[in-house]
Amino acid sequence: MLSLAVFLPIVCGLAMFACRGMTHRARQVLTEGVTLVTSLLVLFCLMNKRGVAYTPLYLLPKLPISFCIDGVGSVFAAIVAFLWPLATLYGFEYMEHEGGENHFFALYTMTYGVTLGIATAANVLTLYLFYEFLTLCTLPLVMHGTSKASVRAGYTYMMYSFFGAALAFVGVMLIIGFGDGGAFVMGGVMSEAAAEHPLMVQIGYLCAFLGFGVKAAVFPFHVWLPEASVAPTPVTALLHAVAVVKSGVFAIIRVTYFSFGAQVMRGTTAQAIALLLASATIVYGSTMAVKEHHFKRRLAYSTVSNLSYILLAACLMTQSGLTAALAHMLFHALIKITLFFCAGAVMVKTERTQIEDLRGLAKVMPFTCATYTIGAISLMGTPLLPGFVSKWLIGSAAIETGTTLGMIGVAALLISAVLTAIYLMGPAMSMYFRPLEGMEPTAKCDPGMRMKLPFAVLAAAIVLCGLFSDPIITLLAKLSAGVM
Amino acid sequence: MNILLILAIFWPALAGLAIFLTPSLKENKKLRGQTVSVALGIELLLTIIMCFGKGTQMVLLNMTPTLRIEMNVDVIGCIFSVLMSAMWLLSSVFAREYMGHDDNERLYQVFYMCVLSALIGQCYAGSMVTLYVFYELMTLLSVPMVVHERTPQAVAAGIKYLVYSIFGAMLGLLGIFFFSNYLGTVTFVPGGVETAASAPSGLLLITFLVIIGFGTKAGMFPMHGWLPTAHPVAPAPASAVLSGVITKAGVLAVLRVIYYLVGADVLRGTWVQKGFMTLTLITVFMGSMLAYRETLLKKRLAYSTVSQVSYVLFGLACMVPAAFEGAILHVVAHSVIKDALFLCAGAIIHQTGKIYVRDLRGIGKEMPITTWCWTIASLGLIGIPPTGGFVSKWQLATGSLETGLAGFDVVGPIILIVSALLTAAYLLPVTINGFFPGSDYDYSTLTNKEGSKLMTVPMILLAAGVVLTGIFAQPLINVIMTAAASIL
Numbered sequence: 001m002l003s004l005a006v007f008l009p010i011v012c013g014l015a016m017f018a019c020r021g022m023t024h025r026a027r028q029v030l031t032e033g034v035t036l037v038t039s040l041l042v043l044f045c046l047m048n049k050r051g052v053a054y055t056p057l058y059l060l061p062k063l064p065i066s067f068c069i070d071g072v073g074s075v076f077a078a079i080v081a082f083l084w085p086l087a088t089l090y091g092f093e094y095m096e097h098e099g100g101e102n103h104f105f106a107l108y109t110m111t112y113g114v115t116l117g118i119a120t121a122a123n124v125l126t127l128y129l130f131y132e133f134l135t136l137c138t139l140p141l142v143m144h145g146t147s148k149a150s151v152r153a154g155y156t157y158m159m160y161s162f163f164g165a166a167l168a169f170v171g172v173m174l175i176i177g178f179g180d181g182g183a184f185v186m187g188g189v190m191s192e193a194a195a196e197h198p199l200m201v202q203i204g205y206l207c208a209f210l211g212f213g214v215k216a217a218v219f220p221f222h223v224w225l226p227e228a229s230v231a232p233t234p235v236t237a238l239l240h241a242v243a244v245v246k247s248g249v250f251a252i253i254r255v256t257y258f259s260f261g262a263q264v265m266r267g268t269t270a271q272a273i274a275l276l277l278a279s280a281t282i283v284y285g286s287t288m289a290v291k292e293h294h295f296k297r298r299l300a301y302s303t304v305s306n307l308s309y310i311l312l313a314a315c316l317m318t319q320s321g322l323t324a325a326l327a328h329m330l331f332h333a334l335i336k337i338t339l340f341f342c343a344g345a346v347m348v349k350t351e352r353t354q355i356e357d358l359r360g361l362a363k364v365m366p367f368t369c370a371t372y373t374i375g376a377i378s379l380m381g382t383p384l385l386p387g388f389v390s391k392w393l394i395g396s397a398a399i400e401t402g403t404t405l406g407m408i409g410v411a412a413l414l415i416s417a418v419l420t421a422i423y424l425m426g427p428a429m430s431m432y433f434r435p436l437e438g439m440e441p442t443a444k445c446d447p448g449m450r451m452k453l454p455f456a457v458l459a460a461a462i463v464l465c466g467l468f469s470d471p472i473i474t475l476l477a478k479l480s481a482g483v484m
Numbered sequence: 485m486n487i488l489l490i491l492a493i494f495w496p497a498l499a500g501l502a503i504f505l506t507p508s509l510k511e512n513k514k515l516r517g518q519t520v521s522v523a524l525g526i527e528l529l530l531t532i533i534m535c536f537g538k539g540t541q542m543v544l545l546n547m548t549p550t551l552r553i554e555m556n557v558d559v560i561g562c563i564f565s566v567l568m569s570a571m572w573l574l575s576s577v578f579a580r581e582y583m584g585h586d587d588n589e590r591l592y593q594v595f596y597m598c599v600l601s602a603l604i605g606q607c608y609a610g611s612m613v614t615l616y617v618f619y620e621l622m623t624l625l626s627v628p629m630v631v632h633e634r635t636p637q638a639v640a641a642g643i644k645y646l647v648y649s650i651f652g653a654m655l656g657l658l659g660i661f662f663f664s665n666y667l668g669t670v671t672f673v674p675g676g677v678e679t680a681a682s683a684p685s686g687l688l689l690i691t692f693l694v695i696i697g698f699g700t701k702a703g704m705f706p707m708h709g710w711l712p713t714a715h716p717v718a719p720a721p722a723s724a725v726l727s728g729v730i731t732k733a734g735v736l737a738v739l740r741v742i743y744y745l746v747g748a749d750v751l752r753g754t755w756v757q758k759g760f761m762t763l764t765l766i767t768v769f770m771g772s773m774l775a776y777r778e779t780l781l782k783k784r785l786a787y788s789t790v791s792q793v794s795y796v797l798f799g800l801a802c803m804v805p806a807a808f809e810g811a812i813l814h815v816v817a818h819s820v821i822k823d824a825l826f827l828c829a830g831a832i833i834h835q836t837g838k839i840y841v842r843d844l845r846g847i848g849k850e851m852p853i854t855t856w857c858w859t860i861a862s863l864g865l866i867g868i869p870p871t872g873g874f875v876s877k878w879q880l881a882t883g884s885l886e887t888g889l890a891g892f893d894v895v896g897p898i899i900l901i902v903s904a905l906l907t908a909a910y911l912l913p914v915t916i917n918g919f920f921p922g923s924d925y926d927y928s929t930l931t932n933k934e935g936s937k938l939m940t941v942p943m944i945l946l947a948a949g950v951v952l953t954g955i956f957a958q959p960l961i962n963v964i965m966t967a968a969a970s971i972l
Contacts, residue, residue, distance in 0.1 A: 380650070382624055383617035384547075391657075392551055399661045410661060414654040421650040426643060433631045433639050470546040477549065 002067045003056050005041040006117045009034055013110030020102055028092050031105045035085045038112060042081040045120075046074050053122050062181055065129065068122035070184070071479035072257070075326050076250050077119040079333045082461075083242055084112050086454040090341055091234035093450040097348050098232050104144060108234070111137045115243045118250060124182035124259055127251055128165075128172045131212075134247055135161040138239055142231045153227040160214050160224040168211025168251070174204035175259045184254060186482040188261020201260065202270040208255045209274050209315075215248025216311060217304045219281040226292075226300040233344025236296060241303050241336035246329060249307055253314050253325060262317035274315040275405045279412035281308035286419035293355050295343045298423055299336070302379070305416055306332045312409045313394045316401055322480035324393035327473060331386035331465060335379045338458040339424075341451070342372035349445040358427050360436030364445040369431045371455040376424035378462050381417050385466035389473065391417065485537035489555060490544070492530040492565070493605045496572075499523035500597025504590065513589070517580035520593055524573040524600070531565040531604065538562065541610060550664070553617060556610030556672065559967040560812070563960075564736055565607040567816055571729045571823050572600050574942040578827050579721035581938035582834050586719070588632065595628045596722070599730075606733055612660050612670035612745055615737055616653070619701075622733060623649040629722040630714045638717045641710075648700055648710035655697025656737065662690040663745060672740055674970040676747020683750045691746050692756045696763075698741065701734025703790040704797055705767040711790055712774070716782035720830020723782060727789040728822040732815055735796050739811075743971040748803040753889070761801040761892055765899050767794035772906035781829050781841050784910055785822070791903060792818045792865065798896065799880045805968045807883020810876050812964045817864060817872035817953055824861040824946035825911075828854050831943065835933045841914060846925050848918030850933045853940050855918045857947040862911035864950040867904050872953030875961075877904065 012034045016027070046069065055066035069077060091108065095101050114137050117130035135158070143154035176182040178193035178201075194201040214221040225245070229236050239245075256262060265271050285305025292298040310332065313325035345368045346352055346361065362369040378385040395413055398406035439445075446452065465472060503509055503523070509516045534540075537557055544553040576596065583589045602622035609615035623646070631642035664670050666684050667677050678687070700707035711731075715723045742748060751757050771791025778784040796818065799811025831854045832847060833839055848855040864871035867878075877900060884896035934940065953960070 377624060383620045388617075388620075389547055389551070393548060395657070395661045396550065396664065399665045402665075410658065414658050417654050417657075418647065418651045422643075422647055425646055429627070429631065429639055429642060429646075433628075433634050433642070434636075435634070467545075469548060473548040 001041065002045050002069060002120055003054050005038055005045060006067065006113050006120065008041070009038050009109045009113035009116075013106045013108075013113070016106035016109065017103065022102070024101070027102065027105060031109055032085065032088055034109055035088050035112060038116070039081040039085055042077050042116065045069050046078060050074060059125070063125055063176070064123065064181075065126050066122040067117070067120040067126065069120050071482065072253060072326065073119050073121075075330060075476065075479065076246065077116060079246070079330055080112070080115050080119060080243060083238060083333065083337055086457060087234050087238040087337065090237070090344075090451050090454045093448055094233055094344055094348055098144065100144060104141065104232070107137055107141050111141070111239065111243065115247060118247045122184060124172050124175045124184070124255065127254060128168065131168070131247060131251060132165055134244060135165065138235070138244055141235045141239065142228050144232055144235070145230060147230070150230045153224070153230045156227045157224045160221060164211045164214025164221065166211070167207050167214075171204045171208025171211060171255060174200070175208075175255065179259060182259060184258035186258060188257070188259055188264055190260050191264050194264045201264070202268050205255070205260050205265055205270045206273060209252055209270070212248050212251040212255070213277070213311070216245055216252060216307050217248070217281070218277055218308065218311065219284050222281065222285070222304045225304055226288075226297045229294075229296040229300040233296070233340060233347065236300070237337045237340030237344060240300065241340055242333045245303060245307055246333060249310050249314070249329060252311060253322070256314060256317065257322060266317045271315060271317060272405055275312065275409060278308040278312040278315060279409050281305065282312065282412040282416045283419075286416040286423065289423040290419050295346065295353055295355055295358070295427070296340070298355065299339050299343055302420070302423065303336055305420075306336065306379070309390070309394055309413065312413070313397055316397055316406065316409075318397060318401060319477075319480050320393070320397040320400060323473065323477045324390060324397045326476045326480060327393050328390035330472070331390045332379070334458060334462050334465065335375050335387065338371060338375040338455070338462065339379070341454060341458070342368050342375065345447045345451055349447055350439070355427050355430075359430045359434035362431045363436050363441045364439060364443045367446045367452060367455065369428075371459045372431070373428045374459045374462055376428045378466065380421045380424055386462060386469060389466065389469040393473070485540040486542050488530065488533060488537065489540050489542060489557065489608065492527070492534050493555075493608065494601055495530060496523065496527050496597040496604070497601035500594045503597070504594040510590070513584070516590065516593070520576050520597070521573065521580070523597070524569065524576050527600065527604075528566070528569040528573050531562070531569045534608075535562045535566065551613055552611065553614050554610040554671070555608045555614065557608050558674075559963060560736075560739065561607040561609075563812060563816070563963065564732065565604050567819055568603050568607065568729050568732070569600065571725060571819055574946060575721040575724045575823060575827070578724070578830065578939055578942045579719070581936050582721055582830055583719060588634075592629065592632055592719070592722075595625055599625045599629065603729065603733060606736060609740075610672055612663060612672070612740070615740060616656055616660060619656070619733060619737060620653055622730070623653065623701075626726065626730060629726065630718050632719055632722060633717060635717070641713045641717045645710045645714040648707060652697040652700025652707060655693050659690050659694030659697065659741070662686065666690070667745070670745065672744035674744060675972075676743065676745060676750060678747050678750050687746065687750070688754055688756050691741065691751065692759060694741050695738055695756075695760055698734050698737035699763070699797065702731050702738065702793045702797060703734075703767070703771075704794055705763055705770060708767060708771070708790050712783055712786040715786040715789065716780065720782070720826055720833060723786075724823045724826035724830070727786060727826060728819045731789060731793045732819060735793065735800070735815060738797060739800055742800060742803070748972055752803050757801060757803060758889065758892070761798060761889070761896070764794045764798040764801055765896060767791065768798060768903050769899050772903040772910070776906050776910040778910075779840050779842060781832070781839055781844070782826070784841065785825050785829060788865070788907065788910065789822055791907075792822070795877070795880060795900065798900075799883060802883045802887045803972070804883050804886045805965070805972050806879050806886055808968045808972060809961055809964045810879030810883050812967075813872065813876035813879060813957065813960065816960065817876045817950070820946055820949040820953060821861045821864045821873060824857055824943060824950060825865070827939070827943050827946065828858040828861070831935050831939050834939075835935050844914050845917045846921035846930070847914065849921065849927070849930055851935075853934055854943060855915060857943040859915040860947040861950055862908075862915060864954070865911060866908045870954040871950050872957065873950070875954050875957040
């Protein structure tokens, strides 16, 4: 069942390459159908098949490719399964302006399967394999525009990703070598190795952290992410705010808690370096976002910063840290995809890309601007909305550790919160309170139903997550305690 | 009582949204204004009823296992909430005339009502987290009131307001993180949860940062910069509540941190108390000085707020019962007075279009009621008996003498008195030039420009309030005494 969920989108995507002659409508029905079926499969697996491992293939006798949906993986799988059908729906209307839909949606669907593969990988080799696939699948999507800028962005993306993968490979080899095949076990498999070769394990951890950190846009490996915002919005929204970057984060969570082990790594220099890098990235990303005047690039820098919120929490290597990391992974995914969708809607409907051009847009795009504002006030951490909950969790988890590094992290978090207010509320305020320029105030620029529906669903999800955060957080806390 | 508590908190917001969405109220401006006033009247009633429900406790919402929105009605909360809803009602009546020709008035009303909800929630908050939640909501909801005019200056002022406030709130949040770590709880306990002997060393620094953070809303130096920018650009009824009431939200937060969380015993005599007192005294003097130099009428009042709210903070910093009473009395007195002054300024601007103090020659002949109200309120702010301002300043000065901190017990009263002189110097010229324009004043063009009853009645009521809070201060003092006894 689980393997089916992973391979169905991949196979269907490949099939779509083969049949080029499909009509728009047929392709849309097929794509959305496959995506929905896959999401239902994931839902079924989450309900019934948690903790059961499947091994469809052995690379070498001791190197199985196997899948298993456990607590942490189910969070990532659930996020992806919820957002993918919405993003696909949004993509239909959006991509009419971009063209090349056949191979776009083929790759887009394949990426879904690959991401699920990462979410459900049961050992480090499987994770690594799908991680590499992810780079390959998404590379053509970044270069979809075929303009000079997109090709350059694609090139940057490729170089950074392969560099990261190579670095991560060192860590992966170490885990497989010392950790008995590298199956994911809560608490890690490296405690013996760490006792024997402490330095090597630390270096291995750093390699894995930095390597997977490339996709998670850790400073100084974040450069590709803002560049990649030239890609079509469905790509930047889903892949560069959720699937790809969160794969990096997820991989780091996996190796930290399930391979190296939080117990083993806590208090080491490697952890200190990881925490400092995350803190630095938080402030750096927000600062760059404030300086940036291109709407989508600003959001991309915001992603850089927010991904490191998750990493900061995860690298605290405590149970409450993991809870906080999972919470922010979920909430940031919801919020950031919403913000990108809004930016994309503004871009295709009015061809405005700079922050300055957003003035007065609330008059002609009320629905889009309202959704953006909900997203913005959530991310800046307004109470009763999800951003506040995750900030609260991260902050208290960091203080709880009682270390200087934790306090540095909290300081970074709060500085960044102020900057977030500046870079997100500035556009929102000019949308509502500045006069509209260069357009008739009677014009109606809100997008059609296929874009509005994802807006509405996401905005509702954000508000509900904020108001009813208690059951969600309780569940995440249980998951991170390894109970389920 | 629980249902009444929920109603008291959410009634304004719900009523505001209902009024916004009801189709028959969309077109009919007059009916809408009346409905708003009635809704706020009900809210005032609700908050008064809540005074009989002291001790009501409840958990509104669990956000995470450690993050609870809990309410607890106590004396301080009741005083603040009744005061706030009363000011809100009077300003809304004034706004019906002032904003009569404003296209965006409907939107303004929604936010106006929602802000009150957040403020009332803050009054009844039973823990630091709850207070923070409502504080942030209030900040965000009040931004549209600041940028209401939609000019570039207004938007810039709104952003400045937002950034300062968020920065302050972040320091507050930082404090909450540390408090829950150091103290093990952030639920308010009268007198604080910590004893001086067992206080961890980092607690003092964090407390100081939190005071600066929440002091931002109260316009305390060094985070006062937003206030003179943001208050004057808002429409006058909004400036009135921004200056008169919303600054008190910062005061309330500081009060809760010092007296209900950390404990005055821990802070008394430490560098935190001295530092806090120094900052407030600097602000008192600086605000008055800047107000004296300012020529724009509303901006002068905004600087005056900077100065006056720090009187209150100074009272809180003294940490003796007399000063605490003075602080709470001054919260009441300043709210009433500043509301009155801003409404007078608004009436003058609305009826004559004059925005500079120097243009107000003869205003007493054109708008006698307004100028009389201004005069009474000014006397109150200077601190002349028998107004509320006199009683509160008397208590503040007495309290500061009792602190026993060498230096502060002398410098404090002196600065308060110097600032009172400056207050006279920046407020009374309006009265003097207004009533005595000089022999060269051209009486032939004189017309009565007084506004309608919707404008004058709130002003008269507030002016009466200025005097009544002075004459009948004793019942209020008795109530405050009970609160002071439980926390000091």
